[in-house]
Structure formats: structure tokens, C-alpha cells
Amino acid sequence: DVVMTQTPPSLSVAIGQSVSISCKSSQSLVYSDGKTYLHWLLQSPGQSPKLLIYQVSNLGSGVPDRFSGTGSQKDFTLKISRVEAEDLGVYYCVQATHFPYTFGAGTKLELK
């Protein structure tokens, strides 16, 4: 199985700060169609996960452009610019290139 290693496990940030979360996979996530099925999800407290970024760098519907994703092959980063209170929760990366699909362990974003 593809192992998704997410760091850091938690972050404490002030409103307005910028933060980055790393996600590294044990195998390349480039699929045979040339696309990279690496996505980022946010689970706010008490809620279901929500798609933030799909295929490395594409914003999900309604997601503010404070969120951005970069990376390739096995190394990916989610950046949040100017953190707002509504951004708190747990961020997960997930790969949907190889079966079984696998998730990172999550990064908990807390506000200072």
C-alpha cells in the first residue's frame, strides 16, 4: 500500500499567519493517464471531510484562494495564506492513484 506521511501532526497559528503542511508518498502518484490524484481535505470540528484541493493544485468548489497546493511525484504541500478562524480543523491528504486509496494521518490546525 502507498504510505502517506503528513507533517506536522499539529500546528498552532495566529489569525493572519500563513502555514504549510507537507504530504509525502511512498510511491509516485502519477497515474497512467498522466494525472496525479493527490487531494487535500479539511474536516472541521463535528463535520464530514470536505474537499479543498484536487489533483495537487486545483481548488474545490467554493474554496477560497487563500488555499493553494503544489508538488509532484511523491512530495506535496498545502499552503494556507492568511489563516482565518474558520480554517481550524484537521487536514488530510489522500491519494487516489493506486488501490487501495490511502490517507495521511492528518494535521490538526489550532488557533493561538
Added chain:
Amino acid sequence: EVQLVETGGGLVQPGKSLKLTCATSGFTFSNAWMDWVRQSPEKQLEWVAQIKDKSNNYATYYAESVKGRFTISRDDSKSSVYLQMNSLKEEDTAIYYCTRGRRFAYWGQGTLVTVSS
């Protein structure tokens, strides 16, 4: 508006069975690939199963941890996807979500399955 509503969870003894249903609306279900994902009490997300659409012969895929015990199916006429869970184990205790597509673009609210004697 896209909606996914999971039902069928509950408390069940080890070795017993349970069937989950995910009723959907707001999109063309017959073209969609559908997945089940579960979240353990420790909050770890685990992909469980996928069923593709008719053009892909309704192909199914499973996590090793559930292969041979769980069966994913769909009814395009009802825009619904199902998860039949047999021989349940305590480690199957989780919130079960259905999601649409390879992007995990839409999620239901989840249904809690507790396996305990």
C-alpha cells in the same frame, strides 16, 4: 445541490451483519463512481470500497481489511449505493461515509457502526 445521505448504522454484535445505504441526489448518479470511506474512533480515515459505473461494468474494489466480508453494490434506478457488511469485527467500528468520485468531492454526514458484544 448534491446530497448524500447514509443510513443503516447501529450497534451490532461481532460476527453479525449490517447493510448501509447511501441515497444520493443532485447529480447524474448513473455516471458516478462511488466509494465508502470509514473513520475510526481514533479519527483515522480508511478507504473501504469503490464501485464504478455501468460503462466500466460496475467494477468493484476493496480494502484488504474487508475483502470477502463486505460487498458494495448500487441501484442506478434509486440513485443509491450500498455496503453489505458481514462477519463484523470490533475493528470495523467507525463512522462510514459514502463519497462521490475519485476526487472525494462530496461526502455524506456519515453513519456510525459500533461492533461490540
